[in-house]
Amino acid sequence: MMRQMSRRGKFITFEGLDGTGKSTQMRRLAAALRKSGHEVVETREPGGTATGEKIRKVLLDSETSALAPLAEMALMFASRAQHIAEVIEPALAAGSIVLCDRFTDSTEAYQGGGRKLGSPPVRELHRVLCGDLQPDLTILLEANPHVSVSRARKRNRRASRAGARGHDESRFEQETRAFFMRVRESYMAIAKREPGRVVIVDARGTPGQTHERIVEVVRKKLRI
């Protein structure tokens, strides 16, 4: 039993508002960890599996209209339950380091905070549908919300010009400033509630500066 537990991998999640640099930083950390010989699995939510990517399209496409907040939350968890079963748990059991771009904290921040569904239903669904799986470490990227949201808008415009006609990932981007402030508040409340798991990382500098901070946190917290 003890031996099996010591061989389990590590689960690291990246959180923060759109455009704070989660995807950029996850790629960089993955490269650094692989360079030092670790087996790394990079994945994302919503998505991460074939079914999850279909759900992602429904959730993020701006053509999805009038999605009820509870339906939105349920779809996030449907994607996540599949992701845990198909990707995350097997990879952790095999001893890999799993890096995940967004996880349940995003649901608590966006649907709980942003959509005002509250934290308790999110945490309850996480317990029921996700076996209460907790990351070993969560990197919460913190930047000026106006700057990061406008970065994300620019990136999304570039991506939808390059991508398939009519498909985009900008549904959340149409939300109001007040929505993003609630999301941010919820993230801060999570960090305060779970300081052992969630580390706030200053993401206002260059990608390289943020990367160095993250490497330091990972080294200290997980000894890798």
Ligand SMILES: Nc1ncnc2c1ncn2[C@@H]1O[C@H](COP(=O)(O)OP(=O)(O)O)[C@@H](O)[C@H]1O
């Ligand atoms: N530190 C940074 N400074 C300036 N631009 C950045 C920085 N980090 C990322 N970007 C750019 O901002 C956009 C959003 O970054 P991204 O990693 O996609 O954020 P997220 O995954 O959190 O939405 C991308 O175009 C990316 O190249």
Ligand SMILES: [Mg+2]
């Ligand atoms: Mg991203």
